[in-house]
Amino acid sequence: MSITVHQFPCLSDNYGFLVRDDATGLAACIDTPDAGAILRELDALGWKLALILNTHWHPDHAGGNAQVKAATGAVVVGPKEVERIGQAPDREVSGGDQVTLGQTLLDVIESGGHTLGHIAYFDAADRAAFVGDTLFALGCGRLFEGTPQQMWDSLQRLAALPDETKVYCAHEYTASNARFALSVDDEPALKARAEAIFAARERGEWTVPTTIGLEKATNPFLRAPQLAGRLGLAGAQDYEAFAAVRTAKDNFKG
Template sequence: MSITVHQFPCLSDNYGFLVRDDASGLAACIDTPDAAVILRELNALGWKLDLILNTHWHPDHAGGNAEIKAATGAHVIGPAEVERIGQAPDRIVAGGDIVALGETRFEVIESGGHTLGHVAYYAPAGDVAFVGDTLFALGCGRLFEGTPQQMWDSLQRLAELPDDTKVYCAHEYTASNARFALSVDDAPALKARAGDIFAARERGEWTVPTTIGLEKATNPFLRAPALAGRMGLSGAPDHEAFAAIRAAKDSFKG
């Protein structure tokens, strides 16, 4: 059993992802940031789109649902909040559900915080996770709707995945995230990674996907407990240390 992931840039800083179950030939689209680009990529690949898997309701993630569904007949699967863009998913899912794409099984992981009903999709057979705007390379999503406790709990669910899991996040924010990370953490592993990121972006290279193990080692939002002392919060609950780092990022100007 195997899957193929096709990644491509969309809009100003989004990534689009098409996933093919190699046994059946069926494909899924992870979110719909740009319908025209996604349909163009599908046509170039010659893949048959069976599913649209939404992570959350924001227009740069679900705004292309109707156009792509009309063109392909694909079924839309996502959290109930996707109805906020004007049309409910064909199937509503939440944490703990399973979505089948041919022989590939995606585990739905509750990952609210950026939005209340945000979910991620994890395929154990391919060691891949599509995390939307919950976890980024060296970052995490803004808390537009949820609480620090909710987001911290969501990040911990993702951190429990195997370290070699490839993490496909939805935006190319990594260089900006690295500059912030260096302002709150001086770990040698982070400094080395940041240097690699800056060099890669200078060459025009993508920094997505990342891995769970790499994020656990260097991402300040996952390292919040270890950084609590630097934030003046020694002994504070983990979610409070996370909240302090998130607030610092929200006001960071670097």
């Protein structure tokens, strides 16, 4: 079993992902940020779209569902909250469910916090996770609907995946995330990574995908418990330290 992931930029800072099951040729798109771009990429690749896999309901993730479905006949799979954009998914899924794309099995991971019903998709065989707006390179999603405890628990589910897992996050936020990370953490590995990120972005290169291992080593949101003392929160619960880092990021002006 193997998959091919085709990544492309769209909108102002989104990434689109098309995933092809190599055994059968069937493809899925992870979210529908830009229907026109998705359909153009499918046409250029010659891929047959079988599934639309939504991570959450936000319009820059599910807003293209109707147009892509109408053009391809793909089945929309996602959390119940996707109905908030006007049309419920054809198949509702939540944490613990599985989705089959040809011969590829995707585990559904509960990852609420950014939105209450947010989910991620994990291909264990190929060590690939499609995480929407839960985990970013050096960042995490804003808590628009969930609580710090919910988001911390979601991040821990993702952190429990194998270190070599490739993490396909939905936005190119990494340079700004790196600037914030440097303001709260002086870990040498972070400094080295930030320098590499700034140089890559200057060259117009992408910083996605990342890996679980790299995020565990350098992402201040996953490292929040280690940063508690620096933040004046010695002895705090892990989710409380996370909440402090998230609040600091929300107020960061750098």
